[in-house]
Amino acid sequence: MKDEFDLIAKLLQKRPPVDKSVEVDVGDDAAVYRPGLGMSQVITCDTMVESVHFSEQTMAPEDIGWKGIASNVSDIVAMGGIPKHAVISLAAPEVWEEESLLRFYDGLGAGAKHFGVTILGGDTVRSMKGLVVTITLVGEVERDCSLRRSNARPGDIVFVTGPLGGSAAGLHLLLREDTSEWIVRYPSLVAFHQRPYPHIEAGRVLSTLGERVAANDVSDGLGREAREIAEASGVRLVIEPSLIPISPETVAYGAEIGVNPLQWAFDGGEDYQLVGTLPAQSWERLLHLAKEKEVSFTQIGWVEEGEVGVYCIDEGKRSLLSYKGYNHFA
Numbered sequence: 082m083k084d085e086f087d088l089i090a091k092l093l094q095k096r097p098p099v100d101k102s103v104e105v106d107v108g109d110d111a112a113v114y115r116p117g118l119g120m121s122q123v124i125t126c127d128t129m130v131e132s133v134h135f136s137e138q139t140m141a142p143e144d145i146g147w148k149g150i151a152s153n154v155s156d157i158v159a160m161g162g163i164p165k166h167a168v169i170s171l172a173a174p175e176v177w178e179e180e181s182l183l184r185f186y187d188g189l190g191a192g193a194k195h196f197g198v199t200i201l202g203g204d205t206v207r208s209m210k211g212l213v214v215t216i217t218l219v220g221e222v223e224r225d226c227s228l229r230r231s232n233a234r235p236g237d238i239v240f241v242t243g244p245l246g247g248s249a250a251g252l253h254l255l256l257r258e259d260t261s262e263w264i265v266r267y268p269s270l271v272a273f274h275q276r277p278y279p280h281i282e283a284g285r286v287l288s289t290l291g292e293r294v295a296a297n298d299v300s301d302g303l304g305r306e307a308r309e310i311a312e313a314s315g316v317r318l319v320i321e322p323s324l325i326p327i328s329p330e331t332v333a334y335g336a337e338i339g340v341n342p343l344q345w346a347f348d349g350g351e352d353y354q355l356v357g358t359l360p361a362q363s364w365e366r367l368l369h370l371a372k373e374k375e376v377s378f379t380q381i382g383w384v385e386e387g388e389v390g391v392y393c394i395d396e397g398k399r400s401l402l403s404y405k406g407y408n409h410f411a
């Protein structure tokens with residue numbers, strides 16, 4: 082690469098085409114886009130740091146790009162929104178040469194295309210150590226229809242949208258010394274970790290239901306995300322661990338190495354499914370709509386009055402959840 086500007090020009094060739102809601106594209110001081118009529122804007126931002134969110138051993142450059150987009154899409158989905166436009170901040174050390182950065186953008190472009198996101202700009206700077214990627218994503222949702230963490234009420238059903246724990250199992254496998262033989266045996270776990278697929282339609286079914294729905298995406302582990310709903314709503318969530326969907330490969334890998342896969346589900350994170358609550362009388366209607374949209378919802382518990390927190394119920398016995406979830410500063 083000649084310089085930063087030459088690199089940016091090459092990276093931009095990897096992005097999907099922009100739509101007509103974009104008034105000013107990349108190439109000016111800032112981009113300008115037109116929000117949908119009658120829609121509220123949703124905005125989120127997530128960062129990925131080398132050695133914290135990924136390493137050479139766990140993710141190829143393409144995977145980092147895909148997961149960067151997916152983790153931001155996941156937060157828009159957790160509000161019930163449609164992801165729209167992103168800006169990408171890239172801080173790259175010298176060891177990240179042009180070829181690797183272009184591969185990173187291949188994954189980013191593929192993710193953006195898959196989730197219907199346009200890339201309207203960014204910033205490219207030198208980092209002294211480690212790649213740092215920060216993505217800001219805007220989306221939109223119908224006015225007053227967003228899925229708030231504070232929406233849970235006693236009597237609601239607690240649900241998740243898909244299998245949990247697979248990403249943490251995949252990370253465990255990728256960090257092994259003898260990783261290559263395990264990758265062949267458990268490819269789905271590697272995919273859970275490297276290529277998450279937040280379901281835009283799952284969030285959309287919930288936000289267009291015309292009901293009071295709470296939701297949170299599982300980036301830090303089910304325990305942590307459920308607790309955030311309980312705290313924001315001032316209620317108690319009761320979870321039946323035996324109802325938590327866990328993929329057969331996650332169960333098999335856990336059994337082989339002596340780890341309870343529930344620990345990955347509660348504490349692992351990066352699954353990018355939703356955990357949420359909604360009134361019990363709307364459950365059957367949700368399942369009916371979900372079937373049409375090919376998204377899945379599984380009940381894992383219910384909401385009660387009482388001391389705020391998350392409780393697990395096992396053979397009729399309740400205990401306060403001891404799982405903590407991922408914490409950057411713990």
Ligand SMILES: Nc1ncnc2c1ncn2[C@@H]1O[C@H](COP(=O)(O)OP(=O)(O)O)[C@@H](O)[C@H]1O
Nearest residue numbers: 124125126127152155156159297298299300301
């Ligand atoms: N440095 C910051 N400045 C302002 N707000 C922040 C900062 N870091 C996090 N937040 C806000 O705190 C809340 C929790 O953040 P986080 O746990 O990262 O969300 P999520 O897990 O959904 O990505 C979010 O509303 C986020 O926007």
Ligand SMILES: Cc1ncc(C[n+]2csc(CCOP(=O)(O)OP(=O)(O)O)c2C)c(N)n1
Nearest residue numbers: 127132133134135136300301349350351407
């Ligand atoms: C090399 C490596 N070590 C550890 C992890 C595990 N890990 C890193 S960050 C994280 C939680 C999610 O990241 P965060 O920045 O908290 O996402 P947010 O909740 O803000 O969306 C997890 C489980 C990983 N993905 N890769």
Ligand SMILES: [Mg+2]
Nearest residue numbers: 126127128300
């Ligand atoms: Mg965050």
Ligand SMILES: [Mg+2]
Nearest residue numbers: 156159298300
């Ligand atoms: Mg979130």
Ligand SMILES: [Mg+2]
Nearest residue numbers: 127152156300
């Ligand atoms: Mg997030």
